[in-house]
Amino acid sequence: MQDGIGEVFAQCPMEHTMNTRQQVFATPDEPVATRSESATGAGDVVHVTLRINGTAYGLQLDPRTTLLDCLRETVGLTGTKKGCDHGQCGACTVHVDGRRVNSCLSLGVMHEGEEITTIEGIGQPGALHPVQAAFLACDAYQCGYCTSGQIMSAVALLDEACGPEDADVRECMSGNICRCGAYPNIVAAIRQVRGKP
Amino acid sequence: MQSFAFIRTEDASTAIASGAKSKTAQQGASVRFVAGGTTLIDLMKLNVERPEHVIDINRLPLDRIEPLADGGLKIGATVRNSDLANHAIVQRDYPVLSQAILAGASAQLRNMATTGGNLLQRTRCMYFRDTASACNKREPGTGCSAIFGANRTLAILGTSEHCIATNPSDMNVAMAALEATIHVQGINGARSIPIGDFHLLPGSTPDRETVLEPGDLITHVTLAPPAPRSRSFYLKLRDRASYEFALASAAVVVTVEGGRVTRARIALGGVGTKPWRSTEAEALLTGEPVGEPTFRRAANAALRDARPQSQNGFKVELAKRCLVHALKEATL
Numbered sequence: 001m002q003d004g005i006g007e008v009f010a011q012c013p014m015e016h017t018m019n020t021r022q023q024v025f026a027t028p029d030e031p032v033a034t035r036s037e038s039a040t041g042a043g044d045v046v047h048v049t050l051r052i053n054g055t056a057y058g059l060q061l062d063p064r065t066t067l068l069d070c071l072r073e074t075v076g077l078t079g080t081k082k083g084c085d086h087g088q089c090g091a092c093t094v095h096v097d098g099r100r101v102n103s104c105l106s107l108g109v110m111h112e113g114e115e116i117t118t119i120e121g122i123g124q125p126g127a128l129h130p131v132q133a134a135f136l137a138c139d140a141y142q143c144g145y146c147t148s149g150q151i152m153s154a155v156a157l158l159d160e161a162c163g164p165e166d167a168d169v170r171e172c173m174s175g176n177i178c179r180c181g182a183y184p185n186i187v188a189a190i191r192q193v194r195g196k197p
Numbered sequence: 198m199q200s201f202a203f204i205r206t207e208d209a210s211t212a213i214a215s216g217a218k219s220k221t222a223q224q225g226a227s228v229r230f231v232a233g234g235t236t237l238i239d240l241m242k243l244n245v246e247r248p249e250h251v252i253d254i255n256r257l258p259l260d261r262i263e264p265l266a267d268g269g270l271k272i273g274a275t276v277r278n279s280d281l282a283n284h285a286i287v288q289r290d291y292p293v294l295s296q297a298i299l300a301g302a303s304a305q306l307r308n309m310a311t312t313g314g315n316l317l318q319r320t321r322c323m324y325f326r327d328t329a330s331a332c333n334k335r336e337p338g339t340g341c342s343a344i345f346g347a348n349r350t351l352a353i354l355g356t357s358e359h360c361i362a363t364n365p366s367d368m369n370v371a372m373a374a375l376e377a378t379i380h381v382q383g384i385n386g387a388r389s390i391p392i393g394d395f396h397l398l399p400g401s402t403p404d405r406e407t408v409l410e411p412g413d414l415i416t417h418v419t420l421a422p423p424a425p426r427s428r429s430f431y432l433k434l435r436d437r438a439s440y441e442f443a444l445a446s447a448a449v450v451v452t453v454e455g456g457r458v459t460r461a462r463i464a465l466g467g468v469g470t471k472p473w474r475s476t477e478a479e480a481l482l483t484g485e486p487v488g489e490p491t492f493r494r495a496a497n498a499a500l501r502d503a504r505p506q507s508q509n510g511f512k513v514e515l516a517k518r519c520l521v522h523a524l525k526e527a528t529l
Binding site for chain 1 (some may be wrong): 241279307
């Protein structure tokens with residue numbers, strides 16, 4: 001496992017890997033250091049506890065670590081994808097306190113005390129979220145790389161002020177790019193879920 | 198990304214004292230406040246922003262929207278764009294603001310981006326974002342790569358020989374038409390700044406984008422009560438239907454009585470180096486009959502000083518038509 005992770009880091013644009021490498025695949029319920037006011041020197045790690053999919057993780061993060069890199073590289077939840085890494089594609093979409101955000105444009109250390117939900121937290125094989133099931137039923141993907149972000153956006157959309165028409169759905173989903181062009185089937189999947197009482 | 202020290206505080210005075218240690222609050226600041234992070238963290242990844250200290254202000258009590266006794270509205274600096282756009286009072290009294298915010302970015306970004314952050318949104322000029330390029334805004338004195346470069350999306354109003362970067366915000370355009378007041382707390386106390394005085398023209402110092410000084414913290418924005426019987430509208434024109442910056446946009450707040458415009462507030466986006474209020478257009482509208490001839494005269498006045506670059510000449514007519522169409526939507 002460590003070798004595989006080393007390869008990931010070798011391709012990773014982050015200049016700093018040591019602090020996160022030491023934490024690779026953090027386990028829940030490690031000792032926690034909580035500070036309401038955490039002043040550090042440049043490069044110092046920050047201790048935070050993040051609640052991810054209902055589990056608390058005590059983490060030591062280089063403050064540069066984005067929430068996305070924290071989820072993928074530190075905690076090992078690789079369902080969330082890195083596309084553009086600049087908030088332009090939506091592949092990294094996760095929920096923070098129930099709201100969808102681009103995890104690539106947020107720092108992990110900014111999320112102490114908040115509830116983070118990733119694709120792993122909304123459904124599992126055999127117990128799919130209705131949106132996941134609809135994506136399967138409607139063939140709402142081709143290569144699948146953007147799919148977890150699409151699904152996290154779609155799940156959030158169900159509770160947002162999104163109008164009833166397909167055009168409304170397309171507008172509300174415009175922050176998730178699909179290079180394969182599966183848009184018609186993505187809209188169909190969301191229509192299917194919203195159509196249910 | 199350059200290393201930095203991360204500081205989280207629940208106390209504005211701590212944030213302000215920390216911010217005051219920077220030599221500038223403009224490009225090159227060594228201390229930055231982070232709220233949504235959608236601009237700052239993006240630019241830190243590009244090494245355009247290289248703060249040594251990043252201060253998380255999300256725990257400050259600045260996330261509320263409160264009606265004011267005079268009928269106006271107070272909007273906290275860390276109110277998220279999505280909360281502001283979907284707020285019942287904003288939708289009822291300031292629809293142009295709701296429309297402008299919802300025309301910008303994506304649902305995810307609007308869930309992150311804040312009122313204060315959006316006021317400070319940085320240009321999308323590709324040369325500003327590329328540290329290999331000359332850019333007077335990023336590195337004063339290096340020159341402007343855009344003037345003879347890829348300038349199709351850049352500004353035609355308020356430019357200088359040193360910088361033609363567009364202010365990219367949609368929210369700011371509506372705020373300009375609503376004559377918002379920006380409230381700032383600094384090391385010498387609190388002060389309020391009309392939005393028209395908040396952003397600076399590039400001139401010979403494009404690295405200076407606002408009047409903010411080290412330590413200044415935007416705490417909230419206030420809006421005056423909506424003008425009686427006024428209607429407002431935001432129209433944004435862009436290369437694709439959603440999730441794209443404006444090529445031209447118009448925010449209009451107009452009152453019509455007896456078929457004539459009695460009051461008008463006009464601002465343009467996507468064409469100016471700052472959110473572009475046009476008092477020239479307002480003056481030409483006031484007292485005149487509603488209709489295309491009046492609107493066209495106002496649009497001509499708004500763009501009279503336009504100085505297009507090699508690739509963005511189309512923006513002059515596009516911005517005029519955008520304003521005419523927005524005025525029609527708001528009045529007819």
